[in-house]
Amino acid sequence: MRDERAAAGRPDVDAEFLRDVLDGLDRPQKALLPKYFYDEEGSRLFDQICELPEYYVTRTELAILRDRAGELDGLVPDGAALVEPGAGSSVKVRILLDAMPSLSACVPLDISGEHLHASAARLAEDYPALDVRPVVGDFTTGIDLPDGLDETPKLLFFPGSTIGNFDPEEAGALLAAMRGVPGVVGLVIGVDLRKDPERLVAAYDDPQGVTAAFNLNLLTRMNRELGTDFDADAFRHEARWNDGDSRIEMHLVSTCEQVVSLDGARFDFAAGESIHTENSHKFSIESFGELAASAGWRSGRAWTDPERLFSVHLLTPG
Structure with missing residues (x-):
């Protein structure tokens, strides 16, 4: 849980990005907005995803x-x-x-x-x-x-x-x-x-690891732009099919107990706890x-x- 209130804002970072991350990490199911995938490296990786045979x-x-x-x-x-x-x-x-x-x-x-x-x-x-x-x-x-x-x-x-x-x-x-x-x-x-859910999951968890790199790049971006201290090696990418909501979910799963800090706030992660980073609904x-x-x-x-x-x-x- 977040154990203290964050500072009102920092002039050296994108205030909206900071606010969205603080709000998302403070939820019972931690979540981030997928629009933040697309820094320069994220955009490059997404272009690679589009070329994958599974996608x-x-x-x-x-x-x-x-x-x-x-x-x-x-x-x-x-x-x-x-x-x-x-x-x-x-x-x-x-x-x-x-x-x-x-x-x-x-x-x-x-x-x-x-x-x-x-x-x-x-x-x-x-x-x-x-x-x-x-x-x-x-x-x-x-x-x-x-x-x-x-x-x-x-x-x-x-x-x-x-x-x-x-x-x-x-x-x-x-x-x-x-x-x-x-x-x-x-x-x-x-x-x-x-x-078929198996085909859907394969499209969002390719064996080459490009989608995993795309998802994990969000942690690198937050460290660089917001000053978080995520250890990207302590998280893994996971794609899940949610049949009830007819959607693929992408998650970043903590592989151990750890604490991440941002702007005066601390966020606890249990082993196996995830950050929900994206939905892809199917119709x-x-x-x-x-x-x-x-x-x-x-x-x-x-x-x-x-x-x-x-x-x-x-x-x-x-």
Whole structure:
């Protein structure tokens, strides 16, 4: 347990990051927000995860997009902007850009500024006729857009089943916020589907250890940026299937009794106690359609791969 109140704040650290970590470690089930995975090293490791043979999500979604992106051309007004919250390396968005030559602008948004600007520079070089306008920010707290695009029609692109990282109430709120973006005409969103739990666990606990490194990097980041004293060697990565909540959970499990300090607070860990770092909810086509409808969207089309591992949905404002 936390045995004293933390200092009000420190000028040398990100106050929001500090507050979120203090709050998360003070819970009965210690937890951290997955958005903090994505420093430069975390973003690099996630790109590696997307290439792993066990991680079917990326290659399956890419195949669906390549097969179906051409159907989007003509459904979106000429001169529209493509907005991608949580853009990362902007690999998948290129399929849409190639299929929709009438787009006028691309707005990638991401919390990792260095990674974002590098990928945006590559997009600008490869698509010289496109106005590429990256925005550094946390889309979970609001989708900020560059000046001058308020009246421009916008197609949102949210791949990777990132929506599954949020609890149902949070996911509904995020979808509603996307529905409220000025000028939005549609949302193309990737949604992972329920399947054999063994296959799911393998995708989030690869034998190469890349996902483990990605999870453990969060401890390294907190030590560097917040001054925590985590011993990363005293924690191990674990992926768990929670059938009742239809989700994969990622945890960092303490391998021994230990104490971690942060900003004047101490947090006790028992051997086997975990920090819950991420959820990845899995849906059926129908259950996601119901979630989208509750947030003001109407299901247009839903595309899947032959094995029905993954789905891509085109939603329109309801």
